[in-house]
Amino acid sequence: DPKIIQKPKYLVAVTGSEKILICEQYLGHNAMYWYRQSAKKPLEFMFSYSYQKLMDNQTASSRFQPQSSKKNHLDLQITALKPDDSATYFCASSQNGASTEVFFGKGTRLTVV
Amino acid sequence: GDQVEQSPSALSLHEGTGSALRCNFTTTMRAVQWFRKNSRGSLINLFYLASGTKENGRLKSAFDSKERYSTLHIRDAQLEDSGTYFCAAEAGYNQGKLIFGQGTKLSIKP
Numbered sequence: 477d478p479k480i481i482q483k484p485k486y487l488v489a490v491t492g493s494e495k496i497l498i499c500e501q502y503l504g505h506n507a508m509y510w511y512r513q514s515a516k517k518p519l520e521f522m523f524s525y526s527y528q529k530l531m532d533n534q535t536a537s538s539r540f541q542p543q544s545s546k547k548n549h550l551d552l553q554i555t556a557l558k559p560d561d562s563a564t565y566f567c568a569s570s571q572n573g574a575s576t577e578v579f580f581g582k583g584t585r586l587t588v589v
Numbered sequence: 590g591d592q593v594e595q596s597p598s599a600l601s602l603h604e605g606t607g608s609a610l611r612c613n614f615t616t617t618m619r620a621v622q623w624f625r626k627n628s629r630g631s632l633i634n635l636f637y638l639a640s641g642t643k644e645n646g647r648l649k650s651a652f653d654s655k656e657r658y659s660t661l662h663i664r665d666a667q668l669e670d671s672g673t674y675f676c677a678a679e680a681g682y683n684q685g686k687l688i689f690g691q692g693t694k695l696s697i698k699p
Contacts, residue, residue, distance in 0.1 A: 507685055518593075518675070518689035532686060566632070573685040575620055577637035578677075583630060 479503045480581035482567050487586045489557050496543075497552040497584045499567030507531075508550040509568040509578065510542060519566060525550055526573040557588045593678050595690025603698050607647075607664035610693045612676035614657040619679045621652045621659040622687065626673040635661070635674075663695075671697045 483498040501508065510522040524532040528544040539561075541553045554561060567581040594613045602608055612621070623635040636643050638652040638659070647666075652659040659676055673694050677687040 509685065511687075518691050519677070519687075521686045521688070524685045526685070534686070564630070570685065575639060575679065577634065578622065578685070578687055579634060580624075580632040 478582065480567060480569060480579060482565075482581040482584050484584060485582070487584055489586065489588050491557055491559060491588055493557050494553065494555045495557065495586070497554070497565050497567075497586070498549075499551060499581060500546075500549045501567070501569040501579075501581075502548065503569055503571075503579060504548075505569035505571050505579075506547070507570045507573040507576075508544070508548075509570075510550065510552050511566040511568060511580075512563045513566065513583075514563040523550075523552075524573060531573055554586075559588045562586055562588045593676060593688050593690040595676055595693060597693055598691060599694045599696075601696045601698060602663075602666045604666060604668060606666055607662065608666075609663070610661045610674055610676070610695075612659045612678070612690050614659075614678055616680060617654055617657065618688075619654070621650075621676055621678045623650055623659075623661050624675045624677065625670075626675065626692070628672065632675070666697050668697050668699065671695055 480501045507526045511519045513519045522535045539555045543551045564583040564585045566583045570576040570578045592615045620639045624632045636650040642651040649662040673692045676690045
C-alpha cells in the first residue's frame with residue numbers, strides 16, 4: 477500500500493512540450509521533495525518544500541516549477557521539455573525539513589523524444 | 590561540491606556469507622540513510638542514523654560523523670537481498686537535502 481503516490485509511472489513527451497508530474501503523500505509529512513535520477517547517475521536533489529513553502533532550489537532551470545496546491549501534494553511542472561530532461565523523477569517526503577527520515581515514491585520515468 | 594563516495598560499486602556474495610558496504614563523506618554530515626532499490630525500482634528504507642549504530646535482522650549500520658563515514662554490514666546473505674544499495678547523507682548546513690552515493694549493486698548467488 478504505497479504511501480507516496482506518483483503519477484504517471486511512465487511518460488513520453490515531445491521536445492518543446494509541457495508536462496506535470498503528480499505527487500501526493502499520505503504519511504502526514506510536512507516536508508516534500510523532488511529528486512532526479514538521470515542514466516547512470518545517483519539521485520540528485522532538486523527542490524524541497526516545507527509547509528507548502530519553497531525551502532531550497534538546486535535546479536538551475538526555471539523550466540522546472542514545483543506546485544503545491546495542498547499540504548500533501550507537490551507536483552512538478554516541466555515546460556519546454558528537452559531530451560536531456562529524460563530521467564526518473566522521484567518525489568519524497570519527511571516529517572520535517574531537517575534531520576528526519578526521508579521516504580521516496582516509486583518515481584516517474586520521463587522520456588523526451 | 591560535497592560528495593558521497595560509495596564502495597564497492599558491485600559486489601557478489603554466496604548465500605550465507607556476508608560483507609560490508611562503505612560510504613565516505615567529503616564533509617561533515619548531519620545524518621545518513623541507507624536504501625535498497627528493488628527489482629521494481631522502489632527505494633526501500635533500511636536505516637536512518639544521526640549517530641552510532643543500528644541493527645535490523647541481518648543488517649547492521651554505523652555512522653561516524655566526525656570520521657566522515659558510514660557502513661552497512663550484511664550477514665548471512667539471502668537471495669532476496671539482491672539489489673542496488675544506496676547511502677544518502679544530509680549535510681549539516683542544508684536541511685533536508687540528501688546527497689546520494691553512486692550505489693552498490695549486490696548480487697547473491699546460490
